[in-house]
Amino acid sequence: xxxxxxxxxNITKDFPGIRANDNITLQLRRGEIxxxxxxxxxxxxxxxSILFGLYQAEEGEIRKDGKPVQVRDPNDANALGIGMVxxxxxxxxxxxxxxxxxxxxxxxxxxxxRMEEARQKVMALSQQYGLLIKxxxxxxxxTVGMQQRVEIxxxxxxxxxxxxxxxxxxxxxxxxxxELMRIMRSLAAEGKSILxxxxxxxxxxxxxxxxxxxxxxxxxxxxxxKSSSPQELAEMMVGRKVDFKIDKEPAQxxxxxxxxxxxxxxxxxxxxxxxxxxxFDVHKGEIVCIAGIDGNGQSELxxxxxxxLPSTGEIKLNDAAIDHQPIRKRNTAGLAxxxxxxxxHGLVLDYDLQQNLxxxxxxxxxxxxxxLIRFDKVRAYAEELIDRFDIRSGQGPVTSARSMSxxxxxxxxxxxxxxxxxxxxxxxxxxRGLDVGAMLYIHEQLVRVRDEGKxxxxxxxxxxxxxxLADRILVIYEGEIVAELDPKQTTPQxxxxxxxGSKRQEVHA
Amino acid sequence: MSNLRKSLSSMSASLVxxxxxxxxxxxxxxxxxxxxxxxGLLTILIxxxxxxxxxxxxxxxxxxxxxxxxxxxxxxxxTGMFNIGATGQLMVGxxxxxxxxxxxxxxxxxxxWIVALLMGMLAGMxxxxxxxxxxxxxxxxxxxxxxxxxxxxxYGINYLVKNSNLFDSLRNQTVNVAATAVIPKAGLDxxxxxxxxxxxxVSSVNAGILIAIALAILMYILLxxxxxxxxxxxxxxxxxxxxxxxxxxxxxxxxSMAIAGGLSGIAGALMYLAPASGLHxxxxxxxxxxxxxxxxVALLGMSNPIGIIFSGLFIAHITVGxxxxxxxxxxxxxxxxxxxxxxYFSAFSLLVRDLIAKAGKRRAKKGNQPSKQEAVS
Numbered sequence: 001x002x003x004x005x006x007x008x009x010n011i012t013k014d015f016p017g018i019r020a021n022d023n024i025t026l027q028l029r030r031g032e033i034x035x036x037x038x039x040x041x042x043x044x045x046x047x048x049s050i051l052f053g054l055y056q057a058e059e060g061e062i063r064k065d066g067k068p069v070q071v072r073d074p075n076d077a078n079a080l081g082i083g084m085v086x087x088x089x090x091x092x093x094x095x096x097x098x099x100x101x102x103x104x105x106x107x108x109x110x111x112x113x114r115m116e117e118a119r120q121k122v123m124a125l126s127q128q129y130g131l132l133i134k135x136x137x138x139x140x141x142x143t144v145g146m147q148q149r150v151e152i153x154x155x156x157x158x159x160x161x162x163x164x165x166x167x168x169x170x171x172x173x174x175x176x177x178x179e180l181m182r183i184m185r186s187l188a189a190e191g192k193s194i195l196x197x198x199x200x201x202x203x204x205x206x207x208x209x210x211x212x213x214x215x216x217x218x219x220x221x222x223x224x225x226k227s228s229s230p231q232e233l234a235e236m237m238v239g240r241k242v243d244f245k246i247d248k249e250p251a252q253x254x255x256x257x258x259x260x261x262x263x264x265x266x267x268x269x270x271x272x273x274x275x276x277x278x279x280f281d282v283h284k285g286e287i288v289c290i291a292g293i294d295g296n297g298q299s300e301l302x303x304x305x306x307x308x309l310p311s312t313g314e315i316k317l318n319d320a321a322i323d324h325q326p327i328r329k330r331n332t333a334g335l336a337x338x339x340x341x342x343x344x345h346g347l348v349l350d351y352d353l354q355q356n357l358x359x360x361x362x363x364x365x366x367x368x369x370x371x372l373i374r375f376d377k378v379r380a381y382a383e384e385l386i387d388r389f390d391i392r393s394g395q396g397p398v399t400s401a402r403s404m405s406x407x408x409x410x411x412x413x414x415x416x417x418x419x420x421x422x423x424x425x426x427x428x429x430x431x432r433g434l435d436v437g438a439m440l441y442i443h444e445q446l447v448r449v450r451d452e453g454k455x456x457x458x459x460x461x462x463x464x465x466x467x468x469l470a471d472r473i474l475v476i477y478e479g480e481i482v483a484e485l486d487p488k489q490t491t492p493q494x495x496x497x498x499x500x501g502s503k504r505q506e507v508h509a
Numbered sequence: 510m511s512n513l514r515k516s517l518s519s520m521s522a523s524l525v526x527x528x529x530x531x532x533x534x535x536x537x538x539x540x541x542x543x544x545x546x547x548x549g550l551l552t553i554l555i556x557x558x559x560x561x562x563x564x565x566x567x568x569x570x571x572x573x574x575x576x577x578x579x580x581x582x583x584x585x586x587x588t589g590m591f592n593i594g595a596t597g598q599l600m601v602g603x604x605x606x607x608x609x610x611x612x613x614x615x616x617x618x619x620x621x622w623i624v625a626l627l628m629g630m631l632a633g634m635x636x637x638x639x640x641x642x643x644x645x646x647x648x649x650x651x652x653x654x655x656x657x658x659x660x661x662x663x664y665g666i667n668y669l670v671k672n673s674n675l676f677d678s679l680r681n682q683t684v685n686v687a688a689t690a691v692i693p694k695a696g697l698d699x700x701x702x703x704x705x706x707x708x709x710x711v712s713s714v715n716a717g718i719l720i721a722i723a724l725a726i727l728m729y730i731l732l733x734x735x736x737x738x739x740x741x742x743x744x745x746x747x748x749x750x751x752x753x754x755x756x757x758x759x760x761x762x763x764x765s766m767a768i769a770g771g772l773s774g775i776a777g778a779l780m781y782l783a784p785a786s787g788l789h790x791x792x793x794x795x796x797x798x799x800x801x802x803x804x805x806v807a808l809l810g811m812s813n814p815i816g817i818i819f820s821g822l823f824i825a826h827i828t829v830g831x832x833x834x835x836x837x838x839x840x841x842x843x844x845x846x847x848x849x850x851x852x853y854f855s856a857f858s859l860l861v862r863d864l865i866a867k868a869g870k871r872r873a874k875k876g877n878q879p880s881k882q883e884a885v886s
Contacts, residue, residue, distance in 0.1 A: 308752060328755025337753070345753040350746040355739070359754045362736050371735045 002066030005030045005193050006051070006082070006162055011060035013046055016403070018394050020046040021057070024219045026212050028162065033184055033194045035204040035225070037237050038214035039437050041392070041405030044197050047214070048164055051195075052084050053077040083155030084164040089147050091139045097150050098122060098135040101157050118157075125156045129186055144294070145176035152183065163187065164195045169203060174463060174496065181207045199237070199436060201230040213237055238437045246443050249451070251471035254284035256316075257455035258305070258424045263313035265300040265479075274300035275311070276479040282424060282455040287446065289458045289470035289487075293499050297479035298459045299340055302428055305457075306330060306337045308345075318423055331360060334423030338413055338430045340459070346413040347401045354382035354397035357416050389415035390441075407438040414442060418449055425449055428459040443469060463492045477501045523809050523820070523855055530851030537843060545837045552833050553844065556826035559833040566701025566712025568825045573717040574599070576821035577776030578803025580721075580728055581637075581769040583812035585651075587732055588765035589745035594640055594655025595773040596800020597662035602633035602774025603781040603790060603797075604666045610686030610782055611675055621689035626720075626778045633774015634767045636662065641766030645759035651766070659796055667792050682789040683781070692717050692782045713787060717779035722818055724772065729814040741765050773800065805852045824848060 013021040053071040107114040213220040213236040265275040304311035307327040315323040339345035382397040393399035431439040475483040475498040482504035497503040538546040557564035578595040585592035606629030643649040695716035702711040732738040743751040744761040810816030831844025
């Protein structure tokens with residue numbers, strides 16, 4: 001029997017204008033946790049999609065146990081024992097946990113469901129691997145962490161031996177991440193082979209046995225994690241030396257640029273307010289970070305300030321009330337917004353890059369004359385931003401936004417928002433799903449904007465980011481600000497207590 | 510470059526759909542009367558040319574209203590709205606222009622038809638705007654409101670006509686409009702005719718086709734060259750991002766539906782501002798077919814105003830061809846079936862486009878020219 005349970009040899013895959021995978025080889029040993037590391041657009045997802053049968057490689061070969069196999073679609077992959085937990089879970093929200101697990105492979109007798117047998121098997125697996133679930137709860141009622149465990153059980157229920165995890169920690173809290181690491185280790189101990197796609201070096205160091213690094217579609221190398229270091233991995237990934245810390249002078253806050261008083265937003269179900277009587281200031285030249293577990297009113301707070309949701313209370317930008325202004329007025333008054341969901345709010349994916357870069361500028365004197373767009377100016381402006389912010393794309397200004405990698409899409413949004421030269425910049429999870437290189441870059445940009453005397457309101461779920469950037473931390477819990485902390489005088493543990501609602505202080509703006 | 514390529518590839522998809530539709534149509538011809546099938550297909554393909562320049566004129570004449578309704582559907586579609594109400598907007602526009610054409614005889618001759626046309630346009634705009642207002646302010650889906658408004662237009666007009674001096678009870682239709690309100694020929698009658706004995710048999714084509722083409726070009730400019738069009742399309746593609754960027758989605762929906770309605774209204778005016786021998790609104794319980802054909806025209810033209818000129822001309826061309834099919838003992842409805850099939854195939858246009866792209870790639874590979882440079886340029 002071959003040493004390797006799965007081998008992907010010399011895989012090449014082309015997309016229009018770009019070679020996503022260029023002669024890549026990945027060999028997965030039985031029972032190991034193998035990390036796949038790379039920046040955004042390095043070709044990790046493409047490679048995994050080929051293994052899972054979602055794409056067909058132009059060249060190269062996939063082998064299982066040393067024998068060449070064809071993976072034409074996910075059914076083939078499943079038959080070969082390959083399972084995948086996607087970054088965005090594929091669950092039916094109004095089905096129960098158990099129903100989701102058996103969906104597609106139901107045990108039946110005379111066309112009737114035999115859920116009892118399924119339940120026994122699921123519960124046995126749940127016990128064996130320590131995957132705590134509530135089998136009869138609806139998916140929409142359980143936490144993201146438990147949803148992920150359901151996804152893992154789906155693979156185990158199908159007797160998959162090769163488990164692919166695509167960016168599994170992106171949506172988890174610190175405690176849930178620890179739990180996932182423990183689960184992955186126990187899966188490997190039981191003989192499952194795991195492919196772990198990530199760009200978080202700490203997680204690789206914590207859990208992986210070996211690590212394959214991709215860069216710009218090319219294979220860079222495979223290393224033993226034990227004999228490697230985060231620095232080495234980062235260098236392989238980015239292609240140059242990387243500093244993890246960014247240089248940041250202490251903040252020199254000026255007067256208040258954004259003033260929020262008694263802000264409330266109705267909840268979507270009508271019973272409870274999503275944002276409840278929130279007051280705070282963001283001063284010129286400081287980064288205020290709103291920390292909290294996802295779903296505690298952060299999004300609604302931002303939507304209220306930017307005008308996407310109606311609210312009550314007072315919002316002032318440089319002493320001018322903007323709470324009853326339409327969105328465009330708020331934008332032109334100096335509010336910039338890096339949105340949480342770049343596909344929903346940040347970009348018109350069917351527009352090209354230059355149209356997206358001018359999305360907030362097309363009405364300016366420079367870009368139009370009597371209502372006619374000046375395409376030469378739009379293009380020149382796009383080229384300037386592409387150059388200055390290093391936005392990479394297949395066809396420059398006329399690249400369709402849809403075809404760009406996530407990191408470059410985010411760079412485009414950040415370029416657009418920073419170049420408005422705003423008074424207040426609201427950045428919501430600006431580095432979500434991005435790799436070290438892009439993350440560092442975005443952090444630097446935010447600090448630079450701060451040092452130019454702008455006010456920045458940062459909403460982040462990642463504690464690393466909070467401590468890296470914040471000059472002041474506000475903790476939001478169930479729509480209320482429950483603590484104001486100085487990042488220099490607090491610890492992640494203490495912050496965690498406030499975030500989970502186990503502790504609170506009186507906060508006065 | 511990429512724009513050109515994009516439009517070429519979408520055009521090829523439409524062409525493939527047309528080809529597939531014609532092949533299927535040929536099969537139908539074979540089944541219903543095998544002996545004449547070849548001739549029949551030829552008749553369809555020749556279209557207007559079956560009857561010389563008059564036939565060509567007829568093609569332009571039939572193309573006029575469906576280009577307009579095609580624009581009405583396509584324009585709304587660019588803003589993310591499915592305007593199934595073109596037929597109602599067309600009838601309202603037609604009715605108002607007839608009213609003006611019959612009663613406002615105090616207007617100086619040269620202006621009469623223009624005013625009638627503009628009033629028809631305004632009426633259509635108002636009718637379309639209702640749909641936009643319901644969608645924007647009350648979140649009522651545009652398909653529901655426009656279907657309802659189609660019937661309100663139909664029966665409302667029947668009622669109004671029957672209870673007014675616009676009613677020709679003998680023919681059960683509207684009375685003739687004043688001669689000054691008829692759309693002028695603009696010299697087209699000097700081109701599109703055939704000679705029958707000593708008389709010229711003149712086609713019905715009039716200045717309407719020129720107006721339709723001009724408006725299509727205007728819509729193209731509006732959509733692709735102006736900030737207004739930029740906003741409308743942004744709303745159509747992603748309304749969340751548009752709102753985020755400060756574009757008023759409600760305004761975009763209402764104005765785009767008003768413009769779409771105005772285009773349909775002009776279609777109605779161009780149809781019914783006709784001489785005594787031309788079209789009148791009949792007091793029947795049937796919605797004007799041109800409104801629905803507009804959906805087909807827009808689909809085949811990929812909602813691109815310039816594409817819509819060509820798809821409108823094409824559909825008119827084979828429709829006229831269909832008339833001449835009757836001389837070969839075919840029923841003229843066969844042409845409707847073929848048009849239906851073409852639309853059916855163009856609904857698969859995305860699939861077709863993918864297939865073409867793949868075929869192109871394979872060819873490139875065979876030619877052993879990995880066209881990476883080309884793709885980047």
